[in-house]
Each structure stands twice: as C-alpha cells, then as structure tokens.
Amino acid sequence: MIPFLDLNKINTRFKTEFQDVFQQFLDSGYYILGNRLQEFEDAFANYCGTKHCIGVANGLEALRLILEGYKVQGKIKEGDEVIVAANTYIATILAIKQAGLNPVLAEAETATYGFDISLLEDALTPKSKAIMPVHLYGQITNMDAVNAFAKANHLLVIEDAAQGHGAKFILKAPNPKHQIPKSAFDKTQNLFKAGNLGDAAGFSFYPTKNLGALGDGGAVTTNDDALAETIRKLRNYGTTTKYVNDLPGFNSRLDELQAALLNIKLKQLDQDNNKRQEIAKIYLTQLSNPKVILPIVPHFDAHVFHLFVVRVTDRDKFMNYMNENGVGTLIHYPIAPHRQKGLSELNHLSFPVTEMIHTTVVSIPISPVMTDEEVRQVVELVNSY
Numbered sequence: 001m002i003p004f005l006d007l008n009k010i011n012t013r014f015k016t017e018f019q020d021v022f023q024q025f026l027d028s029g030y031y032i033l034g035n036r037l038q039e040f041e042d043a044f045a046n047y048c049g050t051k052h053c054i055g056v057a058n059g060l061e062a063l064r065l066i067l068e069g070y071k072v073q074g075k076i077k078e079g080d081e082v083i084v085a086a087n088t089y090i091a092t093i094l095a096i097k098q099a100g101l102n103p104v105l106a107e108a109e110t111a112t113y114g115f116d117i118s119l120l121e122d123a124l125t126p127k128s129k130a131i132m133p134v135h136l137y138g139q140i141t142n143m144d145a146v147n148a149f150a151k152a153n154h155l156l157v158i159e160d161a162a163q164g165h166g167a168k169f170i171l172k173a174p175n176p177k178h179q180i181p182k183s184a185f186d187k188t189q190n191l192f193k194a195g196n197l198g199d200a201a202g203f204s205f206y207p208t209k210n211l212g213a214l215g216d217g218g219a220v221t222t223n224d225d226a227l228a229e230t231i232r233k234l235r236n237y238g239t240t241t242k243y244v245n246d247l248p249g250f251n252s253r254l255d256e257l258q259a260a261l262l263n264i265k266l267k268q269l270d271q272d273n274n275k276r277q278e279i280a281k282i283y284l285t286q287l288s289n290p291k292v293i294l295p296i297v298p299h300f301d302a303h304v305f306h307l308f309v310v311r312v313t314d315r316d317k318f319m320n321y322m323n324e325n326g327v328g329t330l331i332h333y334p335i336a337p338h339r340q341k342g343l344s345e346l347n348h349l350s351f352p353v354t355e356m357i358h359t360t361v362v363s364i365p366i367s368p369v370m371t372d373e374e375v376r377q378v379v380e381l382v383n384s385y
C-alpha cells in the first residue's frame with residue numbers, strides 16, 4: 001500500500017529533536033507567547049525574506065487578522081469588497097466573510113489554477129479594496145499581473161500562501177514594499193518567496209502542509225511595520241503590554257510547543273521541497289497516459305508541489321482503480337466554494353473553469369518521504385490505467 005500521505009513517516013524523522021525540545025518546553029513551564037515563538041517568527045521571516053512574521057492560531061486566522069488589521073488602520077471598512085480566487089479552499093473566502101467584508105469571486109485559469117488575469121476586471125467595483133490570490137497546490141499565481149492590476153486599481157494584495165511555503169517567483173517589477181531577497185542568487189534572479197510578493201500573506205501550518213505543525217498553526221508575513229504591530233496586538237486581545245488593551249482583539253496565538261516543533265522542521269523545508277520537485281519532474285516526464293492530464297509547470301522555482309494534481313474525466317473510476325491497486329488518492333477539492341451549502345449566498349454564481357477543475361481533479365501521492373520505488377510504482381500504475 002502506498003498511502004496518499006504518510007504523516008507519521010514525515011514527523012518520525014525529527015523524533016529525537018522533538019523529544020529534546022519537548023523536554024525543554026515542559027521544564028520551562030512557559031507555554032504561550034515566549035522565546036520559542038519569537039525564535040520561530042524570526043526564523044520564518046528570515047526564510048520568507050520579509051521584515052515581519054507573526055505566529056497565529058491557523059491559516060484562516062492569518063488571513064482574517066490581516067483584514068482586521070487593515071480595518072483598524074482604516075484602509076478597509078465593513079462592507080468593502082475583496083476580490084478572491086473562485087478556485088480555492090473555502091477558508092480563503094470564509095476569512096473575508098468573517099472580517100465583515102464581501103468576497104467577490106474571480107474565475108480561474110487551468111495553467112496555474114490561479115486567477116485568469118484577463119477576467120479580473122469583471123470583479124472590480126468601486127467597493128473593491130483588496131485582492132487575494134491563492135498559491136494553490138504550491139504554485140505561485142502570476143503575481144506580476146496581480147500586482148499591476150492592484151496598483152492600477154489601488155487594491156491591497158494579500159497572498160493566501162497556505163500551500164506555498166518556500167515557492168519562489170521572478171518579480172519583474174518589485175517595488176519598495178517587497179524586501180530585497182537575501183541570497184545573492186535570488187537577488188540577481190529577482191526571485192522573491194511566497195509571503196514577500198504582495199502587501200501581506202497568510203500561511204497555514206496544518207499538519208499536511210509542506211511546513212506542518214503537529215496540530216494547528218499559522219502565520220502572517222509582511223514588510224509593513226504598522227500592520228505587523230496591529231496584528232501582534234489583535235492576536236492577543238489587543239495587547240502587547242500585559243493587561244493594557246489598545247484594541248478589541250482576538251485570541252489567536254501560535255503556542256510555544258508548535259513554534260518549537262516548526263522551528264525544527266523549518267530547517268528541513270528546502271530539502272523537502274527539492275524532493276517534492278524531483279518527484280514532480282519524474283511524474284511530468286514519465287506519466288504518459290492520455291486519459292490523465294498533467295499540470296503545466298513553466299518554472300519549477302514557482303512550484304513547491306504541496307500537491308501533485310492531475311485531471312481525469314472519469315474520476316471515480318480512476319480513483320477506484322488506484323485504490324484497488326494499493327495507491328491512495330484524494331480530491332482537492334470536490335465541490336467549488338460557490339457551490340457549497342455553507343456559502344449559499346454565492347450558489348447562484350457560475351464559474352465554468354473553476355467547476356470543471358473541481359469535477360475532474362485528483363491528487364496523487366507526493367511527499368518528501370516517498371521512496372524511489374514507490375514513485376516508480378505510482379508511475380507504472382497511472383500509465384497502465
């Protein structure tokens with residue numbers, strides 16, 4: 001059996017380090033908002049190339065707190081609109097709603113599964129204040145086009161980077177709001193990491209993510225000092241000085257234990273992403289079944305293969321076949337957000353490309369702990385379908 005994702009195998013690699021850090025954590029008697037969180041925030045900001053990282057409870061909260069932060073600053077007000085990818089996980093849209101704003105969905109393209117840039121104009125109204133691209137499956141959306149559209153229309157750019165830890169994009173037109181990349185190679189190539197491609201970004205550390213905690217976790221990255229300070233307050237009842245509450249904030253903190261575990265795993269992230277890209281290269285060159293449509297990947301830097309997603313017309317049959325032959329598959333995601341009962345106010349909308357994607361996509365196994373033999377077996381099985 002080749003499981004879709006073996007989380008135990010992923011995390012067992014760090015067993016000794018986890019045990020050591022847990023012992024230190026237990027001995028410290030300090031569980032929330034301490035040095036371990038600070039260390040992780042510094043390390044993750046450094047990794048993304050941003051000035052700030054603020055650890056929060058999960059990815060949904062990261063996105064919501066960015067919007068709440070802009071509300072505090074007066075840049076967005078209740079009832080304003082946020083243009084968001086129609087083709088996303090429901091959390092992106094719920095974050096907008098929970099911040100008291102109106103999501104306006106924009107259609108996808110099949111090349112990156114992100115925005116169809118040519119259709120963004122259709123979503124624009126005088127109430128549009130922000131745009132939320134999603135780096136779905138680990139592939140960066142066309143951020144030059146998104147940033148240009150945002151600039152022309154005075155929109156804030158909020159990346160949903162929940163699936164994109166470590167993905168890089170060549171920004172043709174970086175501006176002062178993007179921190180210059182630190183590595184000499186990235187600098188000459190103009191390669192900017194997810195989280196440093198707009199005004200602010202939300203990350204998720206849900207256990208299955210490329211950088212996953214052993215529980216819930218999330219983070220905001222930004223180069224905006226004032227926004228970072230506001231979100232730092234908002235995540236902790238509106239306070240940074242104990243019992244002095246400047247804002248009517250929330251409780252949305254990344255705890256010390258998760259931060260300590262993430263700090264250990266962060267050191268392995270680039271290697272893990274490289275392994276995912278290696279497997280993806282094998283799939284892209286060796287999968288040759290005409291019934292299985294492969295993703296389009298012009299730049300490997302821009303894709304960290306959180307998921308390897310193919311499209312198959314007769315999806316149930318394909319999944320049954322894979323399952324009967326011992327290979328786990330999943331669907332990301334079976335129902336488009338605007339078709340969900342939980343978003344009934346959007347049910348009247350039609351996004352044919354997004355709907356086609358949701359009815360045909362299947363994710364096949366990809367992970368840093370797959371063996372060469374397992375990858376070979378998946379290739380053989382898909383090709384003989």
Ligand SMILES: Cc1ncc(COP(=O)(O)O)c(C=O)c1O
Nearest residue numbers: 058059060089091092162204206
């Ligand atoms: C694209 C996307 N956005 C947001 C989220 C929300 O993250 P979390 O589950 O940590 O709240 C997720 C993951 O679940 C996601 O995949």
